[in-house]
Amino acid sequence: xxxxxxxxxxxxxxxxxxxxxxxxxxxxxxxxxxxxxxxxxxxxxxxxxxxxxxxxxxxxxxxxxxxxxxxxxxxxxxxxxxxxxxxxxxxxxxxxxxxxxxxxxxxxxxxxxxxxxxxxxxxxxxxxxxxxxxxxxxxxxxxxxxxxxxxxxxxxxxxxxxxxxxxxxxxxxxxxxxxxxxxxxxxxxxxxxxxxxxxxxxxxxxxxxxxxxxxxxxxxxxxxxxxxxxxxxxxxxxxxxxxxxxxxxxxxxxxxxxxxxxxxxxxxxxxxxxxxxxxxxxxxxxxxxxxxxxxxxxxxxxxxxxxxxxxxxxxxxxxxxxxxxxxxxxxxxxxxxxxxxxxxxxxxxxxxxxxxxxxxxxxxxxxxxxxxxxxxxxxxxxxxx
Amino acid sequence: xxxxxxxxxxxxxxxxxxxxxxxxxxxxxxxxxxxxxxxxxxxxxxxxxxxxxxxxxxxxxxxxxxxxxxxxxxxxxxxxxxxxxxxxxxxxxxxxxxxxxxxxxxxxxxxxxxxxxxxxxxxxxxxxxxxxxxxxxxxxxxxxxxxxxxxxxxxxxxxxxxxxxxxxxxxxxxxxxxxxxxxxxxxxxxxxxxxxxxxxxxxxxxxxxxxxxxxxxxxxxxxxxxxxxxxxxxxxxxxxxxxxxxxxxxxxxxxxxxxxxxxxxxxxxxxxxxxxxxxxxxxxxxxxxxxxxxxxxxxxxxxxxxxxxxxxxxxxxxxxxxxxxxxxxxxxxxxxxxxxxxxxxxxxxxxxxxxxxxxxxxxxxxxxxxxxxxxxxxxxxxxxx
Ligand SMILES: NC(=O)c1ccc[n+]([C@@H]2O[C@H](COP(=O)([O-])OP(=O)(O)OC[C@H]3O[C@@H](n4cnc5c(N)ncnc54)[C@H](O)[C@@H]3O)[C@@H](O)[C@H]2O)c1
Ligand SMILES: NC(=O)c1ccc[n+]([C@@H]2O[C@H](COP(=O)([O-])OP(=O)(O)OC[C@H]3O[C@@H](n4cnc5c(N)ncnc54)[C@H](O)[C@@H]3O)[C@@H](O)[C@H]2O)c1
Ligand SMILES: [Zn+2]
Ligand SMILES: [Zn+2]
Numbered sequence: 001x002x003x004x005x006x007x008x009x010x011x012x013x014x015x016x017x018x019x020x021x022x023x024x025x026x027x028x029x030x031x032x033x034x035x036x037x038x039x040x041x042x043x044x045x046x047x048x049x050x051x052x053x054x055x056x057x058x059x060x061x062x063x064x065x066x067x068x069x070x071x072x073x074x075x076x077x078x079x080x081x082x083x084x085x086x087x088x089x090x091x092x093x094x095x096x097x098x099x100x101x102x103x104x105x106x107x108x109x110x111x112x113x114x115x116x117x118x119x120x121x122x123x124x125x126x127x128x129x130x131x132x133x134x135x136x137x138x139x140x141x142x143x144x145x146x147x148x149x150x151x152x153x154x155x156x157x158x159x160x161x162x163x164x165x166x167x168x169x170x171x172x173x174x175x176x177x178x179x180x181x182x183x184x185x186x187x188x189x190x191x192x193x194x195x196x197x198x199x200x201x202x203x204x205x206x207x208x209x210x211x212x213x214x215x216x217x218x219x220x221x222x223x224x225x226x227x228x229x230x231x232x233x234x235x236x237x238x239x240x241x242x243x244x245x246x247x248x249x250x251x252x253x254x255x256x257x258x259x260x261x262x263x264x265x266x267x268x269x270x271x272x273x274x275x276x277x278x279x280x281x282x283x284x285x286x287x288x289x290x291x292x293x294x295x296x297x298x299x300x301x302x303x304x305x306x307x308x309x310x311x312x313x314x315x316x317x318x319x320x321x322x323x324x325x326x327x328x329x330x331x332x333x334x335x336x337x338x339x340x341x342x343x344x345x346x347x348x349x350x351x352x353x354x355x356x357x358x359x360x361x362x363x364x365x366x367x368x369x370x371x372x373x374x375x376x377x378x379x380x381x382x383x384x385x
Numbered sequence: 386x387x388x389x390x391x392x393x394x395x396x397x398x399x400x401x402x403x404x405x406x407x408x409x410x411x412x413x414x415x416x417x418x419x420x421x422x423x424x425x426x427x428x429x430x431x432x433x434x435x436x437x438x439x440x441x442x443x444x445x446x447x448x449x450x451x452x453x454x455x456x457x458x459x460x461x462x463x464x465x466x467x468x469x470x471x472x473x474x475x476x477x478x479x480x481x482x483x484x485x486x487x488x489x490x491x492x493x494x495x496x497x498x499x500x501x502x503x504x505x506x507x508x509x510x511x512x513x514x515x516x517x518x519x520x521x522x523x524x525x526x527x528x529x530x531x532x533x534x535x536x537x538x539x540x541x542x543x544x545x546x547x548x549x550x551x552x553x554x555x556x557x558x559x560x561x562x563x564x565x566x567x568x569x570x571x572x573x574x575x576x577x578x579x580x581x582x583x584x585x586x587x588x589x590x591x592x593x594x595x596x597x598x599x600x601x602x603x604x605x606x607x608x609x610x611x612x613x614x615x616x617x618x619x620x621x622x623x624x625x626x627x628x629x630x631x632x633x634x635x636x637x638x639x640x641x642x643x644x645x646x647x648x649x650x651x652x653x654x655x656x657x658x659x660x661x662x663x664x665x666x667x668x669x670x671x672x673x674x675x676x677x678x679x680x681x682x683x684x685x686x687x688x689x690x691x692x693x694x695x696x697x698x699x700x701x702x703x704x705x706x707x708x709x710x711x712x713x714x715x716x717x718x719x720x721x722x723x724x725x726x727x728x729x730x731x732x733x734x735x736x737x738x739x740x741x742x743x744x745x746x747x748x749x750x751x752x753x754x755x756x757x758x759x760x761x762x763x764x765x766x767x768x769x770x
Contacts (some may be wrong), residue, residue, distance in 0.1 A: 002402070002403045002404070002621075003400045003401060003402045003403065004403075004621075004625055004628060004695060005398065005399075005400050005401075006398065006400075006401065006402040006540070006560070006628045006631070006632060007396070007397070007398045007632060008396075008397055008401050008631065008632040008636050009394040009395065009396045009397070010394065010395050010397065010636055010639075011393075011394045011635055012391070012392070012393055012394070012395065013390065013391065013392045014390075014391050015388045015389070015390050015391075016389040016390075016391065017387070017388045018387045018388065018389075019387070039730045041729045041730035041732050042728075042730065043730070078668055084506070101548070101554075101555070105548070105549065105551070105554065108727075110727075110728065110730055111638075111730070112730030112731075113730075125534075131554050132557065133518060133555075133556065133557060134554070134555065135554065136543060136545060136556040136557055136558055136638075137557065137558065155389075155391070158521060160521060163490070164490065164491070165485065168520075168521070169486075169490065169519070169520065170486070170518050170519065171518065171520075171521040172517065172518060172521055172522065172557055172559075173521055173522065173606075174557075175391070178764070202503070210556055236387075236389075239389065240389055243389055243391045244395065247391060247392060247393040251393050252522070253521075254395075283639065304571070306693075312509070342493075342495075343495065344426075345426035345427065345428070345495055345496065345497030345498075346426045346427045346497075347426050367529070
């Protein structure tokens with residue numbers, strides 16, 4: 001048979017910096033990155049900032065202007081810094097992407113320039129997508145401002161927006177050229193967002209890293225009391241585990257390798273059933289609790305270990321029961337399992353635990369066991385602690 | 386400085402098949418490809434077909450249905466085969482992408498399914514883009530039906546659509562999972578499209594492959610007389626050269642490496658100046674003529690060699706002069722040089738010839754020499770051959 005075979009590899013490489021006060025004039029980190037890449041070619045910087053971040057940090061836009069003028073003289077800051085509504089709305093409205101593409105066009109932002117997103121995972125997912133589709137990919141830089149985006153979404157390779165309310169229906173796999181995790185932003189998060197992002201750390205610790213789980217257990221009270229150095233450690237370690245998972249696996253998910261989604265089949269459904277009243281991380285905490293109890297029922301995890309998992313999350317302040325778990329005699333949440341199977345193309349793969357720090361994949365789950373786990377969560381959560 | 390460094394490579398691999406009568410029930414090529422990849426997972430096939438191809442091959446849709454039903458039983462053909470207007474309009478109207486994304490949503494085409502595009506480079510660029518952004522990338526298969534798409538655009542890694550009339554403003558780098566070059570489609574091309582695609586073969590021969598140039602020269606009359614085996618050879622060799630250039634260079638153009646664009650700086654401008662009355666390949670032929678004469682003026686190419694290049698294109702039936710070359714005392718076409726520089730981010734890089742089969746990059750071009758080359762083209766083209 002007459003054919004040619006095309007074969008090539010593309011190498012991707014990007015740094016994830018950890019810092020504080022990124023735009024303080026005494027902090028040269030951001031400037032160093034850009035000045036290094038300056039050359040004969042004139043590069044532009046287009047900033048897009050989460051409105052929630054601007055509200056909490058009213059001096060931010062001025063700091064950026066001052067900083068770039070003083071330290072990044074080799075690049076042209078586009079004066080029109082775009083401030084767009086933060087949160088899931090950023091991904092729900094086609095207008096946000098359109099606004100960025102329009103700015104890229106009007107200001108002549110080309111493939112030698114940079115799009116810089118500052119904000120939570122929602123804004124960053126949307127900005128990354130707009131940059132990825134413009135001119136077949138403009139370099140984008142992420143400055144994540146939530147726990148979740150600093151330890152998970154912001155360091156990875158996915159971007160996307162919702163379409164007709166369907167999560168991440170449109171998107172691409174395109175890594176950023178750099179990520180700047182600035183701990184100063186975390187101080188203004190409300191308690192729910194501070195807490196929610198820690199669920200992803202518990203998730204990855206439980207399936208990959210016993211020592212990290214022990215650390216989380218030891219530091220749960222400090223984290224609950226908003227100890228910043230503890231949170232910085234959590235983010236660094238969690239980001240590292242996510243990065244290694246991506247690099248070691250199938251970064252663009254072209255084969256059948258699975259993303260890190262322990263506890264996520266029910267979490268996705270609960271987010272939807274509660275009309276996104278539950279934060280992603282809050283739903284993940286419940287999903288982790290459910291699949292932990294399920295693992296215990298199978299005899300794979302001791303009761304003591306399962307209790308440690310649940311108590312850790314309670315100490316952090318998570319509620320591990322949500323009435324929607326019972327809706328329609330749990331038929332609604334079980335639909336999440338069917339949808340997960342469908343999403344995977346017909347072959348279900350679910351991560352369960354055989355120990356703290358050890359995940360294992362299974363290809364079916366039993367409805368009545370899931371109902372038992374739900375009942376147990378309902379019982380224990382409605383008792384006074 | 387505290388940072389993590391992410392590093393990974395992603396491997397891409399896809400076959401380019403050469404065949405005829407792809408959907409004849411006796412041809413198992415297409416079926417073999419899909420049956421090989423069938424598994425536990427149920428996969429769907431969404432076809433999008435160029436209306437110009439359907440007009441020229443009225444039995445095509447029936448053949449596809451019969452073929453898939455008989456030979457590709459492991460996959461579900463989505464009944465609603467989308468027939469969309471071919472030609473540049475496919476890339477100009479946002480509706481076309483929207484129609485495909487909508488079908489992907491309504492028919493539950495997931496990341497285990499395939500989107501199959503049949504048509505010229507325009508439809509394929511648009512279909513590839515719609516597939517690339519849906520669910521962060523649905524596998525797409527290309528069945529190019531023009532000379533240009535079989536030897537160049539269809540075998541590469543770029544896709545895209547126009548935005549506000551700007552060529553390829555939106556797009557991504559995403560390779561297909563397979564390309565099927567079916568020579569039967571070529572028989573129904575009109576003469577202009579048959580010819581236009583050969584300009585890309587001349588381009589790549591001139592900068593990379595002297596033996597291929599000699600072959601083109603020897604076979605020019607046969608090609609002009611629509612000899613199909615000669616065209617099949619041209620396409621195979623040209624596709625191979627394009628594939629090697631992509632694999633050997635910087636496939637996603639992340640650095641400064643250049644695509645194969647000899648003769649293209651003026652071609653892009655001429656297409657625009659003629660409101661796309663000129664086909665891309667027709668404009669490229671003129672662009673090649675111009676930069677060949679320019680190379681001769683520099684003393685890099687002998688007059689005899691330059692004559693061979695121009696005569697080859699004349700034998701193929703190309704006109705090598707277009708009045709827009711003179712518009713505004715050539716200021717308009719020279720603007721193309723400035724735009725090319727801007728597109729490259731400020732640093733101009735142009736390919737010229739130091740021999741037949743040997744390209745070399747330069748970083749400036751002289752306006753008066755360009756005007757001389759234009760004058761020469763005007764003189765020779767207005768004389769009877
Ligand atoms: N790309 C990925 O791999 C990936 C992975 C997981 C989750 N996600 C996505 O991330 C999104 C959730 O992101 P998130 O949890 O970061 O929340 P978010 O981006 O939705 O932000 C939540 C709220 O916090 C505000 N905010 C952000 N930073 C702040 C700060 N420093 N101070 C005060 N307020 C601030 C925002 O304005 C918003 O109102 C979801 O859309 C989810 O799908 C993506
Ligand atoms: N992606 C890339 O790397 C790349 C490279 C070069 C060019 N391109 C793009 O390719 C496009 C041009 O593609 P093209 O030259 O193939 O033309 P085209 O796709 O615009 O098609 C030209 C006409 O031919 C018709 N047609 C197609 N196949 C036919 C057949 N077999 N019989 C009869 N009619 C047929 C179409 O309906 C259309 O009317 C441009 O948009 C250009 O930008 C892309
Ligand atoms: Zn998650
Ligand atoms: Zn071309």
